[in-house]
Amino acid sequence: MIRKVRFVEPAKVYRMIKDELDAAYFDVMSKGDLIDRSQLKTFEKHLAEYVGTRYAVGLNSGYDALHLSLRAAGVGAGDEVIVPAHTFVATCSAVVNVNATPVLVDVARDFNIDVDKIEEAISPKTRAIIAVHLSGFMADMPRIMEIAERYGLVVVEDACQSLGSSINGRGAGSWGLTGCWSFYPFKILGGYGDGGAITTDDIEVDRFIRRMRYNGEDRETGEYHGHGFTCLLDNLQAAFLDVKLRHLPAWIERRKDISEIYQLGLHDIHDLLLPHYDKPGFDHVYQNYTVRARQGNAFSEYLKKNGVEVLTQFRKPYYKHKALNLVDRGFSETEALSREVCSLPMNVEISDDEIAYVIRTVRSFYGLS
Ligand SMILES: Cc1ncc(COP(=O)(O)O)c(C=O)c1O
DSSP, X not given: OOOOBOSOOHHHHHHHTHHHHHHHHHHHHHHTOOSSOHHHHHHHHHXXXXXXXXXXXXXXXXXXXXXXXXXXXXXXXXXXXXXXXXXXXXXXXXXXXXXXEEEEXXXXXXXXXXXXXXXXXXXXXXXXXXXXXXXXXXOOHHHHHHHHHHHTOEEEEEOTTOTTOEETTEETTSSSSEEEEEOOTTSTTOOSSOOXXXXXXXXXXXXXXXXXXXXXXXXXXXXXXXXOOBOBOOHHHHHHHHHHHHHHHHHHHHHHHHHHHHHHHHTTXXXXXXXXXXXXXXXXXXXXXXXXXXXXXHHHHHXXXXXXXXXXXXXSOGGGOGGGOOOOOOOHHHXXXXXXXXXXXXXXXXXXXXXXXXXXXXXXXXXXX
């Protein structure tokens, strides 16, 4: 029988920390604490501390975090915003949905925006750069901040895939005007449903986003400051996330250990590019372990057929979807990696036996023992 290695197993994580999650559930349920109660405030405090910012505001999703960040920055019609050509579509949709124009820029070998190509995409209309930190590895923030300062641009960090990563000890989500977080279940800090947040050092941004998540209302005065949205982080999710956040430092260490085991087992395969980069000071937390296999679909299909669940995000770049109506200026690195990407199972619930099975299966595809 073919063995199955799942990409993630939320039920297994639940069993690992069942007592703590059950206690959080009992606390919320027994008090009837459903919307914007102490559990949300506590989680926001702990998230801000963890990221290294003054404030954190819990939201419905990572998309909301991006969308409200752009609104907080005053980005709107007539503005251009630079976004990477290789990212989850939500990064770009947030720009379109504030009536601004996304200007796409190709990525580099580490899957993040190619900093050398940012300046040629800047025009007099450019207002902001969304720096995406993909898979647990940060975009080059020192250089991006330097460019943004020189051109007077706002920087928003799409850190949805990189909670816990850092450059020279400074955390993802603490560099730009805001850091945007997703707690979608597959994320490094995944909830039991959708969730998101922003982090910021700017008290005005904190206040603006707190009001916007509550239909524009200042909850203390009852005054509406504009037309807003209903997009608070659910209180029960906040309670669960607070439990999981306590485990995150140890879980990141486990992810790093797994990445080393993969590296040891796969480094001699010439047709496989592994996600280990020589960038001193950059700390990879391995939200995803995304390899590039020259054999593309043949490789990923072989793994699936042999019971290894993998993700191939994204075979078709988002700007190739006609209905999105985006300008394809030709992004050679994005197109090459899109044919080759394959994320292997990477999570804290995977066993050593399962990791060994993944490695054996990859090697057998290449005819190696
Ligand atoms: C890079 C990136 N940006 C934005 C998002 C949007 O987050 P959400 O699904 O919580 O809206 C995600 C995750 O799905 C993501 O990976």
